[in-house]
Amino acid sequence: MYTISIPSPADxxxxxxxxxxxxxxxxxxxxxxxxxxxVMPNTKPPITTTDQALAYKAELERVDHSTEYxxxxxxxxxxxxxxxxxxxxxxIVGVKSYPRGVTTNSDGGIxxxxxxxxxxEAMEEVGMVLNLHGEIPSDPEANICVLNAEAQFLPHLxxxxxxxxxxxxxxxxxxxxxxxEAVKSCGPTVACTITAHHLALTVDDWSGQxxxxxxxxxxxxxxxxxxxxxxxxxxxxxxxxxxxxPHSPQSKSIATPTQPCAAGVYTSAILLxxxxxxxxxxxxxxxLEGFASTFGRAFxxxxxxxxxxxxxxxVPQGNRxxxxxxxxxxxxxxxxxxxxxxxxxxxx
Amino acid sequence: MYTISIPSPADxxxxxxxxxxxxxxxxxxxxxxxxxxxVMPNTKPPITTTDQALAYKAELERVDHSTEYxxxxxxxxxxxxxxxxxxxxxxIVGVKSYPRGVTTNSDGGIxxxxxxxxxxEAMEEVGMVLNLHGEIPSDPEANICVLNAEAQFLPHLxxxxxxxxxxxxxxxxxxxxxxxEAVKSCGPTVACTITAHHLALTVDDWSGQxxxxxxxxxxxxxxxxxxxxxxxxxxxxxxxxxxxxPHSPQSKSIATPTQPCAAGVYTSAILLxxxxxxxxxxxxxxxLEGFASTFGRAFxxxxxxxxxxxxxxxVPQGNRxxxxxxxxxxxxxxxxxxxxxxxxxxxx
Numbered sequence: 001m002y003t004i005s006i007p008s009p010a011d012x013x014x015x016x017x018x019x020x021x022x023x024x025x026x027x028x029x030x031x032x033x034x035x036x037x038x039v040m041p042n043t044k045p046p047i048t049t050t051d052q053a054l055a056y057k058a059e060l061e062r063v064d065h066s067t068e069y070x071x072x073x074x075x076x077x078x079x080x081x082x083x084x085x086x087x088x089x090x091x092i093v094g095v096k097s098y099p100r101g102v103t104t105n106s107d108g109g110i111x112x113x114x115x116x117x118x119x120x121e122a123m124e125e126v127g128m129v130l131n132l133h134g135e136i137p138s139d140p141e142a143n144i145c146v147l148n149a150e151a152q153f154l155p156h157l158x159x160x161x162x163x164x165x166x167x168x169x170x171x172x173x174x175x176x177x178x179x180x181e182a183v184k185s186c187g188p189t190v191a192c193t194i195t196a197h198h199l200a201l202t203v204d205d206w207s208g209q210x211x212x213x214x215x216x217x218x219x220x221x222x223x224x225x226x227x228x229x230x231x232x233x234x235x236x237x238x239x240x241x242x243x244x245x246p247h248s249p250q251s252k253s254i255a256t257p258t259q260p261c262a263a264g265v266y267t268s269a270i271l272l273x274x275x276x277x278x279x280x281x282x283x284x285x286x287x288l289e290g291f292a293s294t295f296g297r298a299f300x301x302x303x304x305x306x307x308x309x310x311x312x313x314x315v316p317q318g319n320r321x322x323x324x325x326x327x328x329x330x331x332x333x334x335x336x337x338x339x340x341x342x343x344x345x346x347x348x
Numbered sequence: 349m350y351t352i353s354i355p356s357p358a359d360x361x362x363x364x365x366x367x368x369x370x371x372x373x374x375x376x377x378x379x380x381x382x383x384x385x386x387v388m389p390n391t392k393p394p395i396t397t398t399d400q401a402l403a404y405k406a407e408l409e410r411v412d413h414s415t416e417y418x419x420x421x422x423x424x425x426x427x428x429x430x431x432x433x434x435x436x437x438x439x440i441v442g443v444k445s446y447p448r449g450v451t452t453n454s455d456g457g458i459x460x461x462x463x464x465x466x467x468x469e470a471m472e473e474v475g476m477v478l479n480l481h482g483e484i485p486s487d488p489e490a491n492i493c494v495l496n497a498e499a500q501f502l503p504h505l506x507x508x509x510x511x512x513x514x515x516x517x518x519x520x521x522x523x524x525x526x527x528x529e530a531v532k533s534c535g536p537t538v539a540c541t542i543t544a545h546h547l548a549l550t551v552d553d554w555s556g557q558x559x560x561x562x563x564x565x566x567x568x569x570x571x572x573x574x575x576x577x578x579x580x581x582x583x584x585x586x587x588x589x590x591x592x593x594p595h596s597p598q599s600k601s602i603a604t605p606t607q608p609c610a611a612g613v614y615t616s617a618i619l620l621x622x623x624x625x626x627x628x629x630x631x632x633x634x635x636l637e638g639f640a641s642t643f644g645r646a647f648x649x650x651x652x653x654x655x656x657x658x659x660x661x662x663v664p665q666g667n668r669x670x671x672x673x674x675x676x677x678x679x680x681x682x683x684x685x686x687x688x689x690x691x692x693x694x695x696x
Contacts (some may be wrong), residue, residue, distance in 0.1 A: 138552050140550060140569035140572070141569075142569075143568055143569045143570040143573075144569070145550055145551050145552045145568055145569055146551060146552050146555050147495070147551055147568065148568070202488060202493055203493050203494060203495055204486050204493045204494050206555075207494050207554075207561065207565060207608070207611075208558055208561045208603070208608040208609040208610070208611055209603055209608035209609070210556055210558065210603045210609070211603060211604075211605050213555060213556045217555060220491055220493055220495065220496070221488035221489075221490075221491045221492070221493055222491040224488070225491075252603075253602055253603050253604060254601055254602055255556070255557055255558045255559060255600075255601050255603075255609070256559075256601060257559050257671075257681060257684070257685040257686055257687075258686060260555070260556040260557035261556040261557070261558070261603070262556070263555075263556055323605075333605060336605070337605040338605060338606060339605075
């Protein structure tokens with residue numbers, strides 16, 4: 001029997017929602033093989049204060065206390081250096097920037113981060129992490145669309161890194177060769193998350209197939225190759241952030257002329273076996289420990305906890321991914337529903 | 349009251365299907381303002397012989413005899429120079445090449461047309477038109493996907509044009525600046541069709557929105573600009589081929605993890621008013637007559653028929669596109685269902 005053991009797997013980008021939906025999905029972090037979840041703040045309304053983040057953390061712990069939740073704040077004009085210090089003191093780890101929020105005070109659709117420099121200064125000082133959704137808004141006049149929105153964002157990454165060289169920055173869910181090369185060219189304070197699904201998909205996969213549609217969209221085969229190569233290389237500044245994002249089966253499967261399908265791919269419940277399957281497919285299974293645990297933990301200064309190893313077992317006959325998950329009135333269809341992968345969790 | 353009159357509008361690329369579905373859609377050619385339909389042969393099974401094409405034409409005329417149907421054959425290994433001469437004699441106008449058929453005898457996914465050179469020679473001799481679906485098959489290893497499949501096809505266009513300079517060739521449903529420039533650079537025997545929907549859409553519009561998903565997929569905003577610019581320029585070798593393709597509402601709106609949505613946009617029923625709306629939006633309304641009638645008719649040597657003018661009327665309050673069309677058990681949801689456009693047919 002072929003098995004591998006990963007020490008305290010950590011997912012550095014997850015959406016866990018709130019309320020009843022959260023009760024269905026929060027336990028999937030552990031079920032999918034993970035001991036740590038870096039929780040996104042884009043709830044409705046978003047998490048913009050320390051108090052909200054702590055309340056949200058308590059809510060998640062009530063649902064499933066077996067996962068360590070690292071909390072984040074949503075970057076918005078209301079945030080102050082004082083609030084940053086308070087957040088750090090309360091154990092909040094990062095601040096997430098979304099394009100929409102950043103473009104509120106920007107010229108011609110180009111993001112300007114200058115208004116947030118006092119915030120970043122405080123974050124650099126206290127050691128908080130800046131998480132960037134690295135896309136600029138579409139603008140047909142400037143030829144900017146979902147395909148080049150990430151590449152066009154990269155100058156902002158360079159500028160922020162130059163202005164705050166000690167600020168730890170994570171470019172989230174990279175999808176392009178350009179992004180991989182940009183992060184590589186930065187200093188040790190800049191890292192990058194990669195999702196499981198972007199290691200699997202290209203633009204062809206989401207053409208007409210909304211279950212593979214997410215933002216940022218999967219790009220060219222050569223971009224996917226760059227993602228796979230950096231994982232295979234075992235580069236320590238590139239690690240897992242699943243961006244697992246739950247949406248109802250209805251919102252994922254049915255488009256009407258006035259309502260497109262929801263963007264997001266759900267991988268939490270099957271994440272570690274899926275990653276083993278994918279990394280094995282491109283000859284990088286030996287890098288799973290670094291990618292899904294130690295690299296991210298080192299960057300975030302959250303060392304491996306002993307006694308939290310997760311053992312995976314090779315399943316030659318195939319481990320069939322569940323068609324859907326249900327709890328009370330909520331349900332979910334996971335990525336690759338009904339398909340077989342080569343690994344399963346043996347001991348957790 | 350603001351009106352314009354277009355002499356015998358002609359759509360040089362339409363899918364009219366067969367059987368009951370055909371009874372719903374064939375009359376939409378005239379309803380959408382068109383007197384001529386250049387009919388695609390990709391029925392099930394495809395139209396590969398003169399006899400099949402004539403039977404199909406008779407079937408369409410039984411459904412609606414008010415439209416002139418120009419028939420085509422599906423390029424396949426069964427086609428012979430003898431059959432080409434027979435087809436020409438029977439009034440069949442063109443032969444359509446699809447990527448799938450062409451790749452049957454090809455190396456490494458690159459199309460090779462050499463096996464069809466005897467056919468093309470016969471076509472050149474008798475004056476038939478070669479219609480090219482100009483995409484090569486996706487191949488992740490070679491970084492070929494739906495986004496660059498058209499640009500990668502263009503060397504084949506150049507090669508065919510060089511080998512058969514007198515053969516009239518139409519690059520169908522161009523979607524990229526590269527394709528527009530390629531056709532422009534060719535001699536007078538090479539033309540290009542452009543759809544209505546590709547004058548409206550970019551990749552952002554079909555991200556998660558299957559009603560805007562078609563093949564070739566809509567590309568970057570700069571590609572859309574190139575399409576609009578060549579229409580605005582009034583270039584006589586660029587004219588309408590709607591590629592209007594009907595699919596059931598179910599197949600357009602519902603994706604499952606194992607079944608993507610059907611590719612295709614349906615515009616026939618609203619085509620001429622839609623084109624007036626679109627061309628007006630980018631300042632090219634004065635080119636509608638050339639684009640939707642005289643340019644294509646000149647290339648195909650099908651002169652304008654007197655007494656077939658269609659008058660459009662400006663509708664300042666908006667002409668709302670029907671949500672759906674029904675006949676017996678069949679139904680259809682058109683492009684921009686429920687949206688308002690600025691024109692309607694006044695007299696036909």
